[in-house]
Amino acid sequence: MPLKHPFIDEADKAAFLSRIDDGNAIVAAAKRSKIHPKSARRIITRSHKLEIYNDNHNLPPPSLHERVANKPMTGRDPVMSEIDINRLQGAIEKERQHREMGQFEVAQELGIKASQSTIQKEIKAHYLNRVKPTKKLALTAIQEAQRYKITLSQKD
Numbered sequence: 001m002p003l004k005h006p007f008i009d010e011a012d013k014a015a016f017l018s019r020i021d022d023g024n025a026i027v028a029a030a031k032r033s034k035i036h037p038k039s040a041r042r043i044i045t046r047s048h049k050l051e052i053y054n055d056n057h058n059l060p061p062p063s064l065h066e067r068v069a070n071k072p073m074t075g076r077d078p079v080m081s082e083i084d085i086n087r088l089q090g091a092i093e094k095e096r097q098h099r100e101m102g103q104f105e106v107a108q109e110l111g112i113k114a115s116q117s118t119i120q121k122e123i124k125a126h127y128l129n130r131v132k133p134t135k136k137l138a139l140t141a142i143q144e145a146q147r148y149k150i151t152l153s154q155k156d
Contacts, residue, residue: 008035008039008043010068010069010070012033012034012035013035013043013067013068014064014068015032015033016029016030016033016035016040016043017043017044017047017064017067017068018064019032019033020044026040026041026044027040046067047062047067050062050066050067079114079115079118080112080114080118080119080122084110084112084114085122085123085126087110087112088103088106088107088110088112088119088122088123089123089126091106091109091110092106092123103119103120103123104116104119104120107119
């Protein structure tokens with residue numbers, strides 16, 4: 001069966017867990033809920049961990065709503081805030097001097113404390129690319145002679 005979407009919403013998880021509680025097999029319940037079997041096993045593992053946690057802390061068994069809820073994301077806080085990103089974006093877009101500089105140098109000038117790779121990732125995530133003026137190509141000897149001839153003819 002084709003999957004609905006890559007992310008499983010709470011309604012699909014609830015339908016899957018209720019089918020498991022009714023005694024259906026994991027693979028059959030996953031197919032009926034249109035969930036990948038690997039994701040289904042992760043949902044069951046998370047549900048069992050909640051039950052064990054509640055048992056260890058003398059809490060009532062978790063409700064279906066608690067079992068379905070998304071796991072809180074852990075991890076490090078972002079280094080650059082949205083304000084810093086907006087300041088950097090505004091400086092790069094508005095000032096010509098900053099357009100010609102590297103993004104990391106602009107961030108240092110603005111007082112933003114982040115590594116070069118972090119700044120590049122944030123700018124790439126916000127679809128802001130460095131705008132650098134194009135260089136003009138040097139003239140060939142033939143082009144120089146033609147231009148000299150034209151300027152001499154327009155001298156007076």
